[in-house]
Amino acid sequence: MNRVYNFSAGPSMLPLTVLEKAASELVCYGESGMSVMEMSHRSPDYEAIIKEAEAMLRKLMDIPDNYKVLFLQGGASTQFAAVPLNLINRTGKAYYIVSGQFSGKAFKEAQKLGYDVKCVATTKDDNFDHVPEVTRDAFRSDAAYVHICFNNTIYGTKYHYIPDTGDIPLVADMSSCIISEPVDVSKFGVIYAGAQKNMAPAGLTIVIVREDLLGYAEEKMPTMLDWKVMAENDSMYNTPPCYAIYMAKLVYEWILSIGGLDAMKVHNEKKANLLYDYLDSQSYYVAPVKKDSRSMMNVTFVTGNADLDKKFASEASAAGLKNLKGHRSVGGMRASIYNAMPYEGVEKLVAFMKDFAEKNPK
Ligand SMILES: *Cc1c(COP(=O)(O)O)cnc(C)c1O
Numbered sequence: 396m397n398r399v400y401n402f403s404a405g406p407s408m409l410p411l412t413v414l415e416k417a418a419s420e421l422v423c424y425g426e427s428g429m430s431v432m433e434m435s436h437r438s439p440d441y442e443a444i445i446k447e448a449e450a451m452l453r454k455l456m457d458i459p460d461n462y463k464v465l466f467l468q469g470g471a472s473t474q475f476a477a478v479p480l481n482l483i484n485r486t487g488k489a490y491y492i493v494s495g496q497f498s499g500k501a502f503k504e505a506q507k508l509g510y511d512v513k514c515v516a517t518t519k520d521d522n523f524d525h526v527p528e529v530t531r532d533a534f535r536s537d538a539a540y541v542h543i544c545f546n547n548t549i550y551g552t553k554y555h556y557i558p559d560t561g562d563i564p565l566v567a568d569m570s571s572c573i574i575s576e577p578v579d580v581s582k583f584g585v586i587y588a589g590a591q592k593n594m595a596p597a598g599l600t601i602v603i604v605r606e607d608l609l610g611y612a613e614e615k616m617p618t619m620l621d622w623k624v625m626a627e628n629d630s631m632y633n634t635p636p637c638y639a640i641y642m643a644k645l646v647y648e649w650i651l652s653i654g655g656l657d658a659m660k661v662h663n664e665k666k667a668n669l670l671y672d673y674l675d676s677q678s679y680y681v682a683p684v685k686k687d688s689r690s691m692m693n694v695t696f697v698t699g700n701a702d703l704d705k706k707f708a709s710e711a712s713a714a715g716l717k718n719l720k721g722h723r724s725v726g727g728m729r730a731s732i733y734n735a736m737p738y739e740g741v742e743k744l745v746a747f748m749k750d751f752a753e754k755n756p757k
Pocket of ligand 1 (some may be wrong): 497544547570
């Protein structure tokens with residue numbers, strides 16, 4: 396059976412070479428005589444896997460030594476609660492920028508916990524077609540942190556700048572853009588991401604946290620949400636998501652082998668430019684996102700006619716271009732073109748778009 400081009404927003408494509416490597420080691424990993432799925436997480440073989448995974452991620456992202464890297468479960472959504480639970484006690488209040496659905500959910504979760512949190516900027520009134528421009532004066536210095544979502548998966552927007560929060564730690568949900576291009580980790584207090592968009596299968600969540608931000612959790616804090624406990628136990632307080640971490644390691648290895656995040660960025664820009672250049676060259680499809688906020692990972696577009704949008708997604712699917720239907724809350728189309736999407740996948744998509752526009756005049 397032929398593999399399709401899967402434009403799903405997540406879980407999403409994994410590099411074929413990674414899947415093949417995993418398949419070759421699926422039943423017996425090295426000399427262990429067992430699958431990675433069957434291994435004790437305390438065994439020497441597995442300890443080597445998780446240590447290497449961390450070392451590779453540190454190398455890829457150039458993570459400074461004063462940051463801890465945690466391999467957790469629960470998805471990015473669990474971190475919506477973990478962020479305030481771990482950090483709010485620094486000063487008792489925090490700021491959120493709401494640039495789409497996930498940042499809105501993160502904000503609501505902190506409110507639900509009863510914390511003093513404030514939304515300082517949002518683009519809700521513009522249907523989230525760009526990310527807010529914020530400057531240092533937007534934040535009073537007594538905040539424990541400022542939370543943003545760096546790439547908005549559903550609307551297809553991203554920050555093309557890192558908001559200046561002065562001494563206030565910046566916390567970023569990078570679920571849909573992590574390891575897609577280099578990012579200066581030292582500009583952030585915390586970076587977190589569900590792995591299933593750009594890194595590994597579902598089940599793994601990455602948290603990268605500056606050491607001086609550990610230790611503010613309340614006493615009644617659930618142990619599993621306490622970053623300090625997880626850091627002190629090298630992400631092994633309990634059983635980590637072993638197989639997903641192993642898969643992440645293979646993905647890191649693949650990216651390092653092709654030149655790291657600089658090369659990844661070139662590859663991703665090339666794909667995104669192909670698609671955006673086409674969108675800008677015609678009028679059949681409209682890309683609703685403002686140009687200076689366009690995401691390199693999630694490209695949204697509409698025909699302006701809901702029936703045609705539906706037809707597009709279904710005919711594209713029949714042509715082997717899967718999961719192009721936009722998020723259920725916004726409609727239209729969305730092409731998620733994460734690291735593992737080959738350039739040819741986007742070429743095929745653009746060719747399909749041209750053909751569809753010709754065959755279905757409005
Ligand atoms: C997918 C996504 C989430 C939700 O992630 P889960 O791992 O399913 O909890 C949160 N934030 C962003 C930016 C996402 O893309």
